[in-house]
Amino acid sequence: MTDRIAPVLTLIAALALLPAGGSAETYRWIDEQGNVTYSNRPPQPREVLPTPETRPAPETKPAPELKAPDAKAPEPKTPETKTPQAKTPDAKTPEARAPEPPGTRDAKATVPPTQIPRAGPTKVDELLELSGVRAQLVGLLNRVVLDLRPPSGQMSAADLATIDRILAQSLRHEAVYGAVRDAFRPQVDRPNLEAAAAWLRTPVARKIVAMEIASSEPSAEQKVADYAAMVKANPPPARRLELLQRLDWVTGANETSADLVAAIARGLSTAVSAAGPPESRLRPGQIEDRAAQVRARAQETLREVRTMSMLYTYQALEDDELAEYVRFSGSDAGRWYNTAMRKALVGAIGKVVEQTATELVRAVPLERWARAAMPAPHPVK
Amino acid sequence: MTTQAMRALGSAIALMLCTALGAAAQERPAPAAPSSDLDRAQAAFQAGRHAEALASARRAADAAPTSVRALTARAGMAEFMGEFDEARTVYDRAGALAPDDPDTIDRTASFAARMGEYDRALAQLDRLLALHPRHVRWLFQWAPTSLQASLLRDHPSLERIVQIKLDILTEKGALEQARRMARAYAIVQPGQNYCDQARERSRAGAERDEIFKAFRLATLGQPDAADCIWWYGQWLSDEGYVRLGRLMVIEGTRVTSSGNKESGARYLKIRLGGNREVSKRAEQMFLIARQRYLRHGDVDGAMRLFDETIRLAPTFARPYNYRAAIAAELGDREAALAWLQRGLQADPDSWRTHRNLGKLLSDLERYPEAEMHLRKTVQLFGDDAGGRLALARVLYAQGKYDDFVREARTALAFLANWKAPVPEVQDFLAKFDRWGPGVALPPAPDPRTIIGWNYD
Numbered sequence: 001m002t003d004r005i006a007p008v009l010t011l012i013a014a015l016a017l018l019p020a021g022g023s024a025e026t027y028r029w030i031d032e033q034g035n036v037t038y039s040n041r042p043p044q045p046r047e048v049l050p051t052p053e054t055r056p057a058p059e060t061k062p063a064p065e066l067k068a069p070d071a072k073a074p075e076p077k078t079p080e081t082k083t084p085q086a087k088t089p090d091a092k093t094p095e096a097r098a099p100e101p102p103g104t105r106d107a108k109a110t111v112p113p114t115q116i117p118r119a120g121p122t123k124v125d126e127l128l129e130l131s132g133v134r135a136q137l138v139g140l141l142n143r144v145v146l147d148l149r150p151p152s153g154q155m156s157a158a159d160l161a162t163i164d165r166i167l168a169q170s171l172r173h174e175a176v177y178g179a180v181r182d183a184f185r186p187q188v189d190r191p192n193l194e195a196a197a198a199w200l201r202t203p204v205a206r207k208i209v210a211m212e213i214a215s216s217e218p219s220a221e222q223k224v225a226d227y228a229a230m231v232k233a234n235p236p237p238a239r240r241l242e243l244l245q246r247l248d249w250v251t252g253a254n255e256t257s258a259d260l261v262a263a264i265a266r267g268l269s270t271a272v273s274a275a276g277p278p279e280s281r282l283r284p285g286q287i288e289d290r291a292a293q294v295r296a297r298a299q300e301t302l303r304e305v306r307t308m309s310m311l312y313t314y315q316a317l318e319d320d321e322l323a324e325y326v327r328f329s330g331s332d333a334g335r336w337y338n339t340a341m342r343k344a345l346v347g348a349i350g351k352v353v354e355q356t357a358t359e360l361v362r363a364v365p366l367e368r369w370a371r372a373a374m375p376a377p378h379p380v381k
Numbered sequence: 382m383t384t385q386a387m388r389a390l391g392s393a394i395a396l397m398l399c400t401a402l403g404a405a406a407q408e409r410p411a412p413a414a415p416s417s418d419l420d421r422a423q424a425a426f427q428a429g430r431h432a433e434a435l436a437s438a439r440r441a442a443d444a445a446p447t448s449v450r451a452l453t454a455r456a457g458m459a460e461f462m463g464e465f466d467e468a469r470t471v472y473d474r475a476g477a478l479a480p481d482d483p484d485t486i487d488r489t490a491s492f493a494a495r496m497g498e499y500d501r502a503l504a505q506l507d508r509l510l511a512l513h514p515r516h517v518r519w520l521f522q523w524a525p526t527s528l529q530a531s532l533l534r535d536h537p538s539l540e541r542i543v544q545i546k547l548d549i550l551t552e553k554g555a556l557e558q559a560r561r562m563a564r565a566y567a568i569v570q571p572g573q574n575y576c577d578q579a580r581e582r583s584r585a586g587a588e589r590d591e592i593f594k595a596f597r598l599a600t601l602g603q604p605d606a607a608d609c610i611w612w613y614g615q616w617l618s619d620e621g622y623v624r625l626g627r628l629m630v631i632e633g634t635r636v637t638s639s640g641n642k643e644s645g646a647r648y649l650k651i652r653l654g655g656n657r658e659v660s661k662r663a664e665q666m667f668l669i670a671r672q673r674y675l676r677h678g679d680v681d682g683a684m685r686l687f688d689e690t691i692r693l694a695p696t697f698a699r700p701y702n703y704r705a706a707i708a709a710e711l712g713d714r715e716a717a718l719a720w721l722q723r724g725l726q727a728d729p730d731s732w733r734t735h736r737n738l739g740k741l742l743s744d745l746e747r748y749p750e751a752e753m754h755l756r757k758t759v760q761l762f763g764d765d766a767g768g769r770l771a772l773a774r775v776l777y778a779q780g781k782y783d784d785f786v787r788e789a790r791t792a793l794a795f796l797a798n799w800k801a802p803v804p805e806v807q808d809f810l811a812k813f814d815r816w817g818p819g820v821a822l823p824p825a826p827d828p829r830t831i832i833g834w835n836y837d
């Protein structure tokens with residue numbers, strides 16, 4: 001199981017698509033009490049209140065609300081517009097029901113964050129909703145599930161069921177989101193938070209967030225590859241490349257992705273080491289060394305894929321709009337937001353992965369993991 | 382010292398000890414039947430399970446208290462593990478049982494020299510010499526230099542006597558006397574360029590201890606070879622031989638050109654603790670503690686020996702740094718901070734301690750404090766490019782961008798002279814110049830550009 005750190009690198013493909021968060025494959029629904037729930041599993045029939053957003057039914061593949069970058073993104077609504085599915089950010093969400101085996105869903109709904117009505121100071125939940133992090137977290141968790149779950153046929157059905165149960169339980173979106181939010185809160189700087197929220201409510205920011213979520217769908221991976229082939233024949237203008245590189249620079253996105261990979265490696269190593277025999281346990285310093293090595297490798301790979309992912313993601317954006325994004329990201333508020341989000345995500349995800357892996361190796365002994373073949377790595381484009 | 386080199390040296394030491402143990406077994410039948418514990422001890426030692434080896438050797442010696450072989454094996458392993466009191470007691474017992482046993486006398490002399498008990502060591506060497514036939518002794522004392530080389534070749538124990546005496550004289554600061562002796566016994570020959578030979582071995586990538594021996598010869602055979610003497614001093618410093626390291630750096634500084642003398646004085650002050658007292662026993666304890674930590678991964682044993690070193694030499698900064706490293710490795714960064722702060726109380730001019738503390742504080746995002754210690758680091762040692770890059774990062778983290786640029790450029794210019802480019806820093810700086818500050822902090826690599834300075 002120690003060697004299962006390697007598959008963590010497959011996360012790079014997903015991470016590379018993100019400016020500062022995770023990739024998204026989101027199920028979002030509103031229950032009968034009006035609670036908004038995000039999850040990495042489809043809503044169960046009894047959980048869902050039929051709304052335009054949750055239609056069609058889970059077994060039917062819904063059309064994404066936004067088809068960027070293949071189609072021109074719809075004009076976002078004005079920030080003050082109330083939408084039927086809008087929910088106060090601090091509303092309680094229901095506990096997860098009986099867990100679905102991960103990776104078995106056949107329906108998905110990638111939903112850009114909705115506009116949230118203004119009423120007094122912006123809440124942290126509101127900010128995270130606006131920025132798309134809340135939605136994109138689902139995709140990141142899905143990717144973690146994929147990497148932690150042995151492929152079918154490599155383990156007994158009983159072990160696989162146990163693993164699925166733990167993954168579904170431990171990587172519940174709402175719980176992980178709560179952890180991210182809790183890690184974000186101590187870093188709140190009110191003026192910067194308000195400035196960031198104000199930017200995120202602008203039409204151009206809504207458009208950008210929607211594009212980021214859309215391009216983080218699993219299907220986007222193939223689209224990026226196709227796009228890369230196209231770009232080879234028809235290189236982008238220098239100004240566009242410059243803007244994207246600058247965006248990467250001001251947001252520190254590459255570093256955030258590498259930090260996330262390292263946090264996951266650290267969490268896995270810690271859990272696996274603790275489950276091993278005392279004489280072969282790694283000391284915290286040794287685990288740090290491993291995480292640093294994984295990070296260095298991830299950073300190299302990320303560098304290669306990042307520009308192409310960004311070219312693809314923002315292809316429908318005008319240069320002026322991209323420049324506006326760069327300007328915000330380089331402002332005090334933008335820098336604060338990206339720094340705080342990086343810390344929150346890295347801390348929370350690392351902790352969640354460690355807890356999940358601890359559960360996994362407690363329930364299924366290391367020897368049985370060792371016998372299972374490694375999953376085929378997802379291609380990094 | 383590189384990991385590979387440390388391993389090589391470790392193997393060499395282990396091999397030496399095992400060979401000695403094996404030789405002891407061959408030389409004389411044990412009065413008592415050798416116990417299987419002794420075999421187990423030797424096997425465990427060869428396998429690198431040193432604590433287990435010592436435990437087995439103790440059992441073997443307890444089971445056969447009149448076995449010189451068992452006693453010397455136990456004493457040797459105890460010495461190797463830094464259990465000096467035990468080693469001394471057991472060597473004494475072996476010596477009492479076999480007063481004329483050359484191997485026991487040799488080992489006792491070597492151990493006494495290691496502990497800095499020079500008179501005792503010399504007395505043992507006299508006893509060892511006395512065991513040789515009269516004509517051999519006469520030749521050893523009176524034959525011309527031209528005959529000494531073959532005499533020492535025919536009688537290895539005589540060469541041992543010479544080499545230990547050379548070390549004792551050097552350690553006592555009688556370098557001229559040591560040089561005369563080395564010439565008299567043909568350890569060094571006139572007209573030989575040992576310095577060039579040592580450099581050649583170094584360039585050819587010879588084993589580190591082989592290079593060390595070559596530079597030792599240069600120190601003995603070429604009194605004016607300032608660079609080689611200086612190199613030898615640095616090598617000794619790297620290894621933790623702080624006492625002899627100081628003597629060699631002082632000697633190298635004495636014979637170097639006037640332009641380099643300030644550098645030597647600074648080295649003594651910021652790396653070797655100036656003239657702070659470090660007893661031979663404390664120094665040797667430190668060496669073994671370091672070996673147990675770095676090479677054997679024996680954290681508990683190393684901690685105990687580092688603590689004992691600190692008790693014996695409270696103003697010696699290096700063991701505090703290792704205690705901090707262990708604390709950090711065990712995940713207790715607050716304890717690591719405390720050890721480094723104690724290290725600075727012990728020696729406020731310790732460059733390495735300021736550096737380690739600054740970097741740890743930086744990791745903890747305590748940037749103003751980190752800046753203070755990293756500024757002191759580069760103030761103490763301006764050529765420390767890695768320390769300067771760490772300072773640049775801390776300045777950037779605090780939004781002190783002008784200072785960041787200045788420090789990063791200074792480090793880059795220095796590294797360019799050493800042909801050690803750091804493209805990631807250059808790239809970062811270029812982006813900063815073009816686009817202003819980004820969210821990510823600048824990289825702070827620690828290139829190994831300065832011989833020896835990376836091993837504290």
